Each structure stands twice: as C-alpha cells, then as structure tokens.
Amino acid sequence: MSNQIKIYNANIITPFRLIKGGSILIKDGKIEAVNAGNLEVPNAKEINANGAYVSPGFIDIHVHGGGGFDFMDGSVDAFLKIAECHAKYGTTSLTPTTLTSEKEDLLKTLDDFETAHKINKNGAQFIGMHLEGPYFAMSQRGAQDPRFIRNPDPKEYEEVLAYSKSIARWSAAPELKGAIEFGRYLRSKGVLAAIAHTDAIYEEALEAFENGYTLATHFYSSMSGVSRKNAHRFAGVIEAGYLIDEMDVEIIADGVHLPAPLLKLIYKIKGSDKIALITDAMRGAGMPPGDSVLGNINTGLKVIVEDGVAKLPDRSSFAGSVATADRLLRTMIKEADIPLIEAIKMATATPARIMGVDHKIGSLVVGKDADVIIFDDNINIQTTIIKGNIVYQNGEQEIN
Template sequence: MLQNQYKIINARIITPYRIIERGTLIIKGDTITAVSEQDIAAPGAIEIDAKGCYVAPGFIDIHIHGGGGHDFMDGSETAFLKIAETHARYGTTAMVPTTLTSTREELLNTLDIYKQAHRKNLMGAQFLGMHLEGPYFAADQRGAQDARFIRNPDPEEYKAILAHTDIIRRWSAAPELPGAITFGRFLRSKGIIAAIAHTDAIYEEALEAFENGYTLATHLYSCMSGVTRRNAYRYAGVIESAYLIDEMDVEIIADGIHLPAALLQLVYKIKGASKTALITDAMRGAGMPPGESILGNIHTGMKVIVEDGVAKLPDRSAFAGSVATTDRLLRTMVQLAHVPLIEAVQMLTATPAKIMGVADRTGSLIEGKQADVVIFDGEISIQTTMVKGNLVYTK
C-alpha cells in the first residue's frame, strides 16, 4: 500500500523556537520529513496551500471526558470514536480519555471498551491511554463527581484494576486521604502519573505527595484547596503548593470561564509554558448546541445545563463541566490572557507531550517526528487537522 505524501506550502510554521514565515513542511506516510524556510521538491506529493495560515503541532488534550453528544462513560465504542472525531475538527490530534467516579464494574467496562475503540480509531484524535479521575477524592471537593462512589484508596481495588489492564497512564486522587501516599508510590512503580485532584490537602501534605509520585496538579484551582484556616492558623493549600513546588506540572481549563484572565496570567507568570498544560476537561456538550445535557453515563449520569459556554448544575449554583475545544483554549490564552502565540501553542503541544511521556514522537514540528499537524488562521479557526499523516479534517 502506497503511503500518502503531503507538501504544505505558504505556511507560517510554528517550531519550538520560532515562526518560519512562508515555510514548507513535507510529510511522508506518518512522519515529518522536512521543515524548511525554502521550497523543497517533493515529486508526487499532494500539495496543501496554507495561504499564510499558521501550521502547528497537533493539539494534545490530556484531560477530556466527551464531546459531540457522547461521553467515555457511555459504555460504547461509538462514544469513543465519535468523541475522537468531534475534537479532531477543533485541532486535537491526541487525547487522554478520562473517567468519572463510578462502580468498579462500570470502570472496568470503560477500560475494556478503550482497547476495542483504540484499534478502530482511524479518523479521529489518537488515544494516549486512560486517565482515571477518582474515585479517591475528598468528599467536600467532589465538584460534579457522584458522591455515591467517592471513597478512600483501597489497595485490593486499585491493584486489581491495574492488573486488569495496561492502558492507564494517569490517575487523579486526593493525597491527604488514608492510604493515598502508598497509592502514589504504587502508581509511580508502575510508570503511571499520580495527579493531585479534588483535594483539601495543605502544603505539607502536597509536598509529601509530590515526593511520592504526585507530580501533576489536575485542573488547577478547580476543586482544590487554597489558603485555609485551621484553629486560627493559616495554611497554604494545593494551589499555593503547585506554585511553591517548581517541578510540579499543572493543567488548567483555559476556557475563559473556569479561570478568569487574571488567574490565567498568574499561572503563566509563575509556572510558565513549560510546566502548564491546557486542557478542555470537556463533557459531552462540547461541539453541541446549548441546552440540557448529561454529565457522565448517558443512562445514569447527572442532568446539567449547557449555557454561556459552560456546563452548570441544574440550579446554576456551580459549574458542572467544560464544553471547551482545544482551539478555544488557544484563543483564550492568546486573546484574553495575552500569552505569546508560540508559548500558548507549547502549552497545548510540547508540554502535554512531555507530561505524558510521548515528546519523543509528537508535540513539535521536527523532522522525524509523527505527522500530527493542525493549520489555523489568524483568528485561530481550524482549517486542517492531520493525525499520523492522515487528513482527518479540512474546512
């Protein structure tokens, strides 16, 4: 079978270091074979005229629950494939499907379906492994997670889950819970990222957690402790801990609603582009019209309202999830938070690739790397998405 060859011309190519004006990108099969300021001969290549648009690495979303009317907890291959296809239209070329708190049976079923869907995912964002969000959370910081299934880390349970499958890449938990430090060490021994999430931990607990495998802060600011008082004394929370621990990575829901401009700017100022990943944390309402929706499993999940560009609890007392797409994250960081385009792109590409341990093959436009490419115009409207050299979306 012949491999497609593409030649992208008239491109403003975003490399890890600069923007090449009127550059040329050559793709053969699933690999980038040349990135140049000059025109390069590529006999037989399919030519794509970028018409002065930006050409960037494909966006990598390391925390996502759904989109296009589907959720990864729906229990079907169709849900996985449709979510991947939906988000590819918005520039996502790789994603880490994320669960919600649930019964063990439902969780194991979701993990099994991932393996089936992964083999059939040809026209959407590629899957990089699963992210388990819960069920080991602080009840008071559960957010929209189902309280019925929140519990402390159980060695019998998590060891059985990890023995069942090898596709778990990260697991979010509250590190102050009994048994959570042992859990973090166990995840680290298996090469799985332990992430701090839905937590009431103070700095001392967060620091111990970092020392024992918890290297990432899940959706910074959302469902986690800040400065708090205990018996009249003030304690730094997880938010402050993420700033104080230089080596800790963070992810933020950069939809412009979960965090206002000032906080987006603060995260960028303190943590920088190399330690901050942009995530959608999107639920099934992403890419769909406003109105009633379901968070989690289509049959047993929580009813929510999608309006004002975000999902809310029915009484509108709190957010219940994001409906962001990755192009929106980039627009928010550039237009609202005034982050330079190259660094905002880094937060959606090279940084999440580094966090997930896949930077050797994707996340930057470098010769020899995987041809995950997105083309967008000056308003950051997606024109073309390529996954592993396959053209999966064109406007």
C-alpha cells in the same frame, strides 16, 4: 496515490521559532522535512496554506466527551465519535477520562478503550486512559458523584491496574488515608499520579509530590487554597503548585473556569514549560446549549450547558467544560495576552512531555508522527492531519 504531503506557504510553529513562508514534507505518516523555503517534491500531494499557521496538533490530556457522547457511555462508538469531534477543533491526541463510578462501569470503559484504540482511524488518537477518582475529598467533589467517593483501597486499585495496561494517569486526593501508598504504587507501575479534588494543605501536597503526585489536575478547580484553622493560616494545594517549581499544572483555559487575571498569574509563575491546557470537556463540547448529562447517558448527572460552560442544575457549581482546544488557545492569546508560540507550547509540547510521549508527538520535528494542523489568525482550524492522514478539512484549503 502518493504517500507524501507537502504543506507550503505556511507560517510554521516549531519548538524554537516561527518560520514564515516555510514548508513541511510528510512521508509515510512521519515528518520528513521542515524547510524555510518551498521544498521541491515531485508527485507529492500539495496543500497551499496561504500564509496560515501550521503547528503540531493539540494534545488534550483531560477530556470526558464531546459531540454528544461521553467516554463512560458504555460503547465503543462513543470513543470514536468523541475523537472525531475533537479532531475538527485541532486535537490530534487525547487522554480519555473517567468519572467516579461503580468498578464494573470503570472496567467496561477500559474494555471499550482497548477496542476503540485499535480501530480509531478518523479521530484524535488515544494516548492512554485517565482515571479521575474515585479517591477524592468529599468536600471538594464538585460534580463527581458522591455515592462512589471513597479512600484508596489497595485491593481495588491493584486489581484495576492489573486489568488494563492502558491506564496512563490517575487523579486522587493525596490527603486521604492510603493515598501516599497509592501514589508510590502508581509510580512503580509507570502511571502518572495527579492531585485532584483535594483539601490537602501545603505540607500534605509536598509529601504527595515527593511520592509521585507530580501534576495538579485542573489547577484551582476543586482544590484547596489558603485556609484558616484555630486562627492559623495554612497554605493549600494551589500554593503548593506555585511553590514547588517542578510540579506541572493543567488548566481549563475556557475563560470561565479561570478568569484572565488568574490565567496571567499562573503563566507568570509557572511558565509554558509547566502548564498544559486542557478542555476537561464533557459531552456538550461541540454541541448547542441546553440540557445535557455528565457521565453515562443513562445513569449520569443531569446538567445545564449555558454561558459556555456546563453547570449543575441548581447552578451552584460548574460541571465540566464544553470547550474545544481551539477555544483554549483563543482564550490564552486574547484574554491572557500570552504570545502565540507560548500558547501553542502549552497545548502541544508540554502535555506531550507530561504524558511521556514527547518522543513521538508534540512538536514539528523530523522523525516524529505527522500530527499537523493548519489554522488562521483566530485559531479557526482549516486542516487536521493525524499520522499523515487528512482527517478534517473546512474546504478552504487548496489541495493539489
């Protein structure tokens, strides 16, 4: 069998332009060529894109679950099933994300990651773990379990980081006692520190940025804005995200967590180079509406999936999204009026750069991993290719 795949008759989205009627050659899991015409490659497996779009696979740097599973279910199979679920919607790389929990449950999740990472062949690839919590402001906990929320403890986080080398990012509230030292420690270990579930004021967020917190987790969600104390107004983390040009932000662009005017505002101020589109998906992604569970299937929080989002039972707060990456793109293009190429950048090149993996993935450039997707005008995924392997097809593509 040939180890080469040629995709032709495609509208190819590169970091620089849209190539109409172009072709891509994949060889040994890498991008071998990107051409404006039809490459002649004898014996290659051929995919006729029929004028559909071809782009890098989506990179989701904040996702909790999907397909009825959660990364904290305590099983390797959950990791594999979630990866397979999101691959069907165009995600080729993702960052499994935890919730606040007992330390023992967290360490078990890290063990499951290590095992799953080695055998994950049919789903989105893992690019490191994201620990979300437990160092949060109680007032901004959202759907995070309050039983486990606490201040940063050096003994604890040093033990966790020593336990696993697969932790790529860690989200925390920077105003907590010990959080600045925590940020510096993360940076010293090459781990991305992110601001999340926080009531910090601008000055605290600025200090945090200077000490390693360079990303704002699910921007706007569980995050302080302008507040008033003793008649004086104080800017919050939202304003810091706008004012600090170098700060990256990630947004849940499902059309529910952030309405179109806010999506437009974030894009207008930050631009596609500083915005990563994330699903923040829980187990309900890719599943029908109804009762569900956030976190571990046995001990997690019962939630309701309705109106395209997960909610707490009393409907007082969102409890994570049920979006898949294709939905994020549709929302940005149709509701926020963002150009296709800019929207693709926010789901590919920018998250790759934020996570430090842009030398391998995130753009259709010769020499990078062949993580490639084919989709129509409505971002319906037709084919997903990961490292040169076709892991999903919807049956409409011609393959010879």
